[in-house]
Amino acid sequence: MKLTDKRFWHSCGNAVNELFFWLFIAFAVLLAIDLWCLLATAIVCLFREMGKSLTLLKIFGAFGIILMLFSNFTLWLTMYSPMIYKRLASVVWSKRLRPLYFLTLGYVNVYLLNLYYIRFRYSQYELTQYRVNVIYSVLVMFPIINIPVYVAAIRRSGQQVSLGDAAKLYMQGRLATYLIQKDYSSLTGNIS
Structure with a gap:
């Protein structure tokens, strides 16, 4: 294998690692936003009627679990x-x-x-x-x-x-x- 081929594959590996790092950042930011929305919805749920707020709570909770999985997986890779x-x-x-x-x-x-x-x-x-x-x-x-x-x-x-x-x-x-x-x-x- 030529030295230039090794450099090419090494640079490709670095680019993939950077991509996963930025995906991790994106998923972590989305998870932080989701956690704040979940907290706000839980507070609203306590003081108002629970109909729509409970549905939003379930949606934010499910979305949060998905973001937890994706953010941790991309962190593991990076x-x-x-x-x-x-x-x-x-x-x-x-x-x-x-x-x-x-x-x-x-x-x-x-x-x-x-x-x-x-x-x-x-x-x-x-x-x-x-x-x-x-x-x-x-x-x-x-x-x-x-x-x-x-x-x-x-x-x-x-x-x-x-x-x-x-x-x-x-x-x-x-x-x-x-x-x-x-x-x-x-x-x-x-x-x-």
């Missing part, structure tokens, strides 16, 4: 690109996340847990070909249900985090951020 992974991890390292917590109603923690744990649990081939048990990959998508993934991530980190501190960080929505910031050098150093 986080195996070293360049994109370093870019995402550096955002967490630089602590520029406060607006994202508010805008996504805390759902950004799910993406951070994906970045921290799932990438090192499975290879890209195993994850996309379903060659392994992907229970953690499914559990990670849903807040509160993803607590076993947090426990496994804490064990993987090798850091001593007391149960009280972990619970406090989880309730504040900062546990995944804490794990990434404490383990940042090894996370970006493991990238090949």
Whole structure:
């Protein structure tokens, strides 16, 4: 194979990774909008008649689940690109996340847990070909249900985090951020 062919295929791979990264951004933004609409509809449902509001609540809920699946799937595909992974991890390292917590109603923690744990649990081939048990990959998508993934991530980190501190960080929505910031050098150093 010629060197120019290798460069061509490498640039194609980078272009596909960028495409999936921008799809992830688009799905994450749509999910954030959907979560805010879901919250507003739930508030309206509490104080007004439930007929049309309940239908809207169901529509926003179903749309939100679809967007959760698509946004997490595109994140899984992009986080195996070293360049994109370093870019995402550096955002967490630089602590520029406060607006994202508010805008996504805390759902950004799910993406951070994906970045921290799932990438090192499975290879890209195993994850996309379903060659392994992907229970953690499914559990990670849903807040509160993803607590076993947090426990496994804490064990993987090798850091001593007391149960009280972990619970406090989880309730504040900062546990995944804490794990990434404490383990940042090894996370970006493991990238090949």
